Every structure is written in C-alpha cells, then in structure tokens.
Amino acid sequence: MKTFQEFGLDASVLRAITEMGFEESTPIQEKTIPLAMEGRDLIGQAQTGTGKTAAFGIPLVNKINIKEERISALIMCPTRELAIQVAEEIEKLGRFKGIRSLPIYGGQDIVKQIRALKKKPQIIIGTPGRLLDHINRKTIKLDDVQTVILDEADEMLDMGFMEDIQSILKLVPEERHTMLFSATMPTNIQRLAQQFLRNPEHVSVIPKQVSAPTIEQAYIELHEKQKFEALSRLIDMEAPDLAIIFGRTKRRVDELAEALQKRGYAAEGLHGDLSQNQRDNVMRKFRDGSIDVLVATDVAARGLDVSGVTHVINFDLPQDPESYVHRIGRTGRAGKEGTAWTFVTPREIDHLHFIEKVTRHKINKKPLPSLAEAIEGKQKMTAERILDVLQKEEHSEFKGLAIQMLEQYDSVNLLAAAMKLLTGDKKDLTIELTPEDPIRARKKKFDVRSSGRRVGGGYGSGSGDRRQGGGYGSGSGTGGSSSNSRYPRKDSRDYGSNREGGSSSSSRNRDYGSNNSGNRDRSRAPRKSEDTLVNK
Numbered sequence: 001m002k003t004f005q006e007f008g009l010d011a012s013v014l015r016a017i018t019e020m021g022f023e024e025s026t027p028i029q030e031k032t033i034p035l036a037m038e039g040r041d042l043i044g045q046a047q048t049g050t051g052k053t054a055a056f057g058i059p060l061v062n063k064i065n066i067k068e069e070r071i072s073a074l075i076m077c078p079t080r081e082l083a084i085q086v087a088e089e090i091e092k093l094g095r096f097k098g099i100r101s102l103p104i105y106g107g108q109d110i111v112k113q114i115r116a117l118k119k120k121p122q123i124i125i126g127t128p129g130r131l132l133d134h135i136n137r138k139t140i141k142l143d144d145v146q147t148v149i150l151d152e153a154d155e156m157l158d159m160g161f162m163e164d165i166q167s168i169l170k171l172v173p174e175e176r177h178t179m180l181f182s183a184t185m186p187t188n189i190q191r192l193a194q195q196f197l198r199n200p201e202h203v204s205v206i207p208k209q210v211s212a213p214t215i216e217q218a219y220i221e222l223h224e225k226q227k228f229e230a231l232s233r234l235i236d237m238e239a240p241d242l243a244i245i246f247g248r249t250k251r252r253v254d255e256l257a258e259a260l261q262k263r264g265y266a267a268e269g270l271h272g273d274l275s276q277n278q279r280d281n282v283m284r285k286f287r288d289g290s291i292d293v294l295v296a297t298d299v300a301a302r303g304l305d306v307s308g309v310t311h312v313i314n315f316d317l318p319q320d321p322e323s324y325v326h327r328i329g330r331t332g333r334a335g336k337e338g339t340a341w342t343f344v345t346p347r348e349i350d351h352l353h354f355i356e357k358v359t360r361h362k363i364n365k366k367p368l369p370s371l372a373e374a375i376e377g378k379q380k381m382t383a384e385r386i387l388d389v390l391q392k393e394e395h396s397e398f399k400g401l402a403i404q405m406l407e408q409y410d411s412v413n414l415l416a417a418a419m420k421l422l423t424g425d426k427k428d429l430t431i432e433l434t435p436e437d438p439i440r441a442r443k444k445k446f447d448v449r450s451s452g453r454r455v456g457g458g459y460g461s462g463s464g465d466r467r468q469g470g471g472y473g474s475g476s477g478t479g480g481s482s483s484n485s486r487y488p489r490k491d492s493r494d495y496g497s498n499r500e501g502g503s504s505s506s507s508r509n510r511d512y513g514s515n516n517s518g519n520r521d522r523s524r525a526p527r528k529s530e531d532t533l534v535n536k
C-alpha cells in the first residue's frame with residue numbers, strides 16, 4: 001500500500017493524516033486519491049470500514065482554497081448522524097490547513113445553522129432535506145460550488161431523496177468535480193451518475209473471491225422466546241468492549257434496552273423516534289464508554305464508525321443481505337477484528353441461507369451459550385478487571401486493610417469473596433419481550449451474478465494488504481449491471497423521525513417518526529426521512 005507521502009499532498013494535510021494515526025492508505029484510498037487529485041469524476045465502491053470517508057475527504061481538503069469565503073464543496077449524506085461523523089472527519093483532515101466546514105442536518109435549530117453559515121464555511125456536509133431548506137431560504141448558495149460528493153448514494157435513493165438530490169445538483173455549476181460513493185450500483189444510481197457525472201471512473205475495490213474477513217460471523221438457531229436469555233448469556237460469555245445490538249423495530253429496541261438495563265447492563269436504545277438531542281446523547285455515551293451496549297434499529301446500520309465496537313449482535317435477523325452487511329460492518333473496521341452474531345428462528349433459516357448466498361460468506365452455526373459459559377465469561381471478566389487495577393497500581397489505599405484481613409483469613413477465600421462481590425449477582429428478573437414475526441425467505445431466486453448489486457466493498461485482494469478484506473458480492477468490478485431488481489422495500493426499517501417537512505406517509509411497520517419539525521410545505525411524494533446513526 002502507498003504511504004500518504006506518495007500522493008503529493010499539501011504538508012498541512014499530511015500532518016493531519018499523521019495525527020489521525022493513518023500510516024498507509026487503504027485500497028480504496030490508493031485508487032481514489034490520485035484520480036480525485038486530477039479532478040476526475042468518480043464512482044467509488046468499497047467494503048464497510050475501509051476508509052471511504054478519507055478517500056474523498058483527503059483530496060477534497062487538499063484542494064480547497066482557504067481564502068475562499070463562499071461554499072466551494074458540498075457533501076451529501078443520507079442521515080444526520082452520518083453528516084456529523086463525516087463533518088468530524090473533514091474537520092480533522094482540514095485542521096492544520098485551516099479549513100472551515102459545517103454539518104447541516106435536520107432536527108437541529110435552523111437559526112443556529114444560519115448563524116454558523118455566516119462564518120463562511122468552505123465545505124458543507126448535509127442531508128438533502130435540510131440542505132434544500134437552506135437553499136430555498138437563500139441561506140445556502142451553491143453558485144461557487146466546485147466539488148460535490150454523494151456518500152452512501154444508494155441509501156439516499158432508497159430513502160427517497162432522488163428528487164431532492166436532483167434539485168440540489170441542478171443548482172450547482174456544471175463545471176464541477178463530482179464523486180459518488182455507494183455500496184451498491186442499482187440502475188437508479190447508474191442513471192443518477194449518467195445524469196450528473198462526467199465520464200466517471202469506476203473505482204471498485206471488491207475482491208472476486210471471498211477472502212479471510214476481519215469479521216467472524218456466527219449464528220445461533222433459537223426460538224423467539226429464547227432470544228433474551230441467549231443475549232444476556234452471549235454478552236456475559238463474550239464480554240464485548242462495545243457492542244451494537246440490532247433489533248427490528250423501535251418497540252423492540254425500547255424493550256430490549258430496558259430489559260438489558262434491568263439485568264444490570266449499561267445499555268441504551270437508539271432509534272428514529274428519539275429527539276435529536278436524545279440521539280446525540282446516546283451516541284456520546286456510547287463513544288465515551290459510559291454505556292457499552294447500544295441497542296439500535298437499522299438507523300445505526302450505515303456508515304457509523306465507533307472505534308472499539310468488538311461485537312455486533314443481530315437480535316433479529318435483518319430483512320435483506322445488504323442490511324446484514326452494513327450492520328455487521330459496524331465492527332471489524334480499519335483492519336481490526338470483530339465478531340458478528342445473528343439470532344435466527346427456525347422459520348428464518350432459509351432467509352439466513354439467502355443472506356449467506358448473496359454475501360458469499362458462510363455464517364457458522366454455534367450452539368446456544370450455556371449458563372456455565374456465561375458464568376465463566378463473567379468470572380473471567382472480573383479477573384481481568386482485578387488484574388487491570390493491579391497493573392495500573394491504583395490500589396495502594398486498600399493495602400493496609402488487605403494485610404489486616406489476610407492475617408485473619410485465607411487468601412483464596414478472601415479473593416473469591418471479593419470476586420463474587422465484583423461480579424455481582426445475576427438479576428434473574430423474568431423478561432417478556434413482545435414477539436416479532438419471523439422474516440420470510442424470498443420466493444424469487446436471487447442471482448448474484450446478474451443482479452449487479454454488491455454489498456460492501458473490499459479491502460482489496462492484494463496480497464500485501466495486511467488488513468484482510470472480507471469479500472462480499474460478486475460482479476465484474478466495473479459498471480454494475482442492467483438489472484433493476486431491488487430487494488423488496490425494507491418495510492420495517494427505522495427511518496427515524498424528525499422529518500423536516502414532507503407529508504408523513506404511513507406504511508406497515510415502518511418507522512417514520514413523529515416530531516415533524518419543518519414547516520416547509522412540500523407537495524410531492526412522501527419520502528422517508530433522512531436519518532440514521534450518530535457519530536463520534
């Protein structure tokens with residue numbers, strides 16, 4: 001892999017990259033950065049957690065003129081949390097160059113945003129809906145925009161942002177540099193690319209073969225009623241540093257988070273019905289480790305980058321393979337290892353095999369964790385905590401008392417008693433969750449080869465790559481295909497709330513939130529709200 005020195009980047013940008021701890025470029029960065037520096041339009045596809053943000057962020061920050069007092073670059077993301085996360089990465093990359101960037105997303109006070117816009121940011125990172133609000137209010141002008149980046153473009157289209165994106169792109173000068181990043185290349189993305197990109201280079205880092213993944217994947221077959229007990233045992237057994245647990249619906253997430261809290265875990269829920277403030281709080285706690293279990297709907301599946309997530313647990317099987325790949329991609333990022341567990345009820349086994357087939361990755365069957373394994377896991381955890389204190393030498397004030405106690409009692413018994421206390425009693429409260437219906441296997445056979453859909457990207461298949469990439473999807477590597485087949489709509493997905501404007505549509509199960517905060521009257525087709533995850 002290339003080092004960042006080899007790209008001919010500005011010294012201030014190189015310094016930022018070094019401070020961020022990046023040593024070598026990832027495959028998608030190695031391919032994208034030189035092309036972007038030449039000003040080529042491009043379409044980028046690569047696996048989860050492989051540094052796509054910096055792949056566009058580095059060349060962008062490198063080329064921005066800091067004397068510019070008008071908006072010269074626009075990055076569009078599907079969700080608020082992603083806008084925040086991408087903005088933070090851009091901020092870090094541009095710190096030494098003195099670049100001004102600003103996230104603009106719904107659910108945040110618009111007056112505050114207008115004030116921030118007065119500071120003349122050169123880069124705006126926003127969600128399409130709120131961007132359009134500002135454009136209509138004339139608080140954002142796109143006349144001087146030279147670079148446009150669409151992150152998670154397929155998700156934005158899935159969420160119904162096609163029209164918004166088109167309206168925005170039409171307002172940007174035609175002479176511009178456009179980059180589009182997408183996990184998959186359905187025809188609507190190809191159409192969008194045709195309409196708005198000039199002779200784009202397709203940069204795709206997807207290994208043809210499934211190589212050793214950094215994410216270990218396992219599933220447990222169980223009945224709906226066994227899930228919660230299995231979950232607590234699994235957490236005890238595996239002792240994750242940070243874990244994300246995905247549930248199918250908002251109700252599920254609320255119930256699960258509450259149940260976990262009752263059992264003594266530091267868990268909180270995240271879904272689209274929470275206010276922006278609540279969402280930000282939950283994410284802050286998760287990032288700083290004050291909670292170590294995040295229970296979420298698919299609102300957290302895309303793009304979220306929290307370091308230290310060692311485990312992803314699909315409490316409910318995801319609706320489609322794409323969602324599976326994005327969910328499990330919250331761990332095993334930047335070459336680190338991670339483990340993904342999936343709970344599958346007997347009626348869902350076919351659907352699991354379907355996911356395996358599309359992702360071309362075997363998911364290993366594991367038995368239900370036993371009570372003994374759970375207890376052993378907890379005890380190990382206690383021992384680790386004790387050793388940690390010992391190593392950090394944070395215990396001197398207890399030494400006097402320890403000596404006194406040791407004069408009277410046996411050391412093994414004393415330590416065992418202390419460990420019991422530290423481990424805590426398992427609170428065996430009976431927990432009842434509202435059952436969810438099983439996910440049905442698809443009737444239609446899904447042909448990976450002809451579909452043109454790819455899930456994830458890849459760390460490349462290059463042999464010298466120390467991060468081993470998992471391989472998902474197939475495909476020829478360029479161009480995508482002609483098939484229009486999409487997975488059925490993700491009916492029960494959590495598209496969150498806080499819609500800013502737009503008529504609220506209702507559909508079975510779907511999590512359209514409440515809290516409509518906008519006052520814009522949009523007379524057009526309802527769309528899903530821009531929403532997903534928080535970051536950093």
Ligand SMILES: Nc1ncnc2c1ncn2[C@@H]1O[C@H](COP(=O)(O)OP(=O)(O)OP(=O)(O)O)[C@@H](O)[C@H]1O
Binds near residue numbers: 048303
């Ligand atoms: N060259 C690099 N060396 C080390 N770490 C890196 C490098 N580039 C990016 N990272 C880190 O890797 C993590 C994942 O990056 P990022 O969020 O951009 O992934 P992504 O490809 O956009 O994933 P997703 O598909 O899930 O959105 C981030 O924490 C980022 O800071």
Ligand SMILES: [Mg+2]
Binds near residue numbers: 303
């Ligand atoms: Mg990303």
